[in-house]
Amino acid sequence: xxxxxxxxxxxxxxxxxxxxxxxxxxxxxxxxxxxxxxxxxxxxxxxxxxxxxxxxxxxxxxxxxxxxxxxxxxxxxxxxxxxxxxxxxxxxxxxxxxxxxxxxxxxxxxxxx
Amino acid sequence: xxxxxxxxxxxxxxxxxxxxxxxxxxxxxxxxxxxxxxxxxxxxxxxxxxxxxxxxxxxxxxxxxxxxxxxxxxxxxxxxxxxxxxxxxxxxxxxxxxxxxxxxxxxxxxxxx
Numbered sequence: 001x002x003x004x005x006x007x008x009x010x011x012x013x014x015x016x017x018x019x020x021x022x023x024x025x026x027x028x029x030x031x032x033x034x035x036x037x038x039x040x041x042x043x044x045x046x047x048x049x050x051x052x053x054x055x056x057x058x059x060x061x062x063x064x065x066x067x068x069x070x071x072x073x074x075x076x077x078x079x080x081x082x083x084x085x086x087x088x089x090x091x092x093x094x095x096x097x098x099x100x101x102x103x104x105x106x107x108x109x110x111x112x113x
Numbered sequence: 114x115x116x117x118x119x120x121x122x123x124x125x126x127x128x129x130x131x132x133x134x135x136x137x138x139x140x141x142x143x144x145x146x147x148x149x150x151x152x153x154x155x156x157x158x159x160x161x162x163x164x165x166x167x168x169x170x171x172x173x174x175x176x177x178x179x180x181x182x183x184x185x186x187x188x189x190x191x192x193x194x195x196x197x198x199x200x201x202x203x204x205x206x207x208x209x210x211x212x213x214x215x216x217x218x219x220x221x222x223x224x225x226x
Contacts, residue, residue, distance in 0.1 A: 042117075043201075043216045056213055059114075099143060104156045106154075
């Protein structure tokens, strides 16, 4: 499978716990994006990487959120001290260059209880 | 910040009827992309429009980009049950360094057989 893969698909956590999600982009894509989607809304941009460099962060990305892409391949998104408002689908996407089609993974659905 | 608005939010049609969704940006866009998300699925890229006034067709789907590069539309002729889903437009801001797409809230297409 050469698409974007995300792990885990579902995560239930207690409020205050830390969670980490992983994204493996399409191998030849150097741009990797994280989005968040809540029910009935469109995806909201969180951050993006070009290779290993994190080049843009949304105001939605509070200091409890951190993302890395250490070797320019897979990426991780960590949320510390989760809150109920963090419950959402976290989508990862990759593209070959700026403005090109974004290929999305199936997402990680986070539920904070 | 940039806003992308889509109307209508929901559209109920009888199978065989046409469907149109409209997208408006608060700022001029570098390009606009359209995505389809099936219930329970992830956004899937449909098309990208780059030029002012551009029109592109994919079988029964017609996409337009406005002359001012601030609005766009998607028209589906003779809808089929396979067209069910949410259609999102997503705009890319002009200027370098702004790579994240701004999505509209989507139009949910519901088809009654």
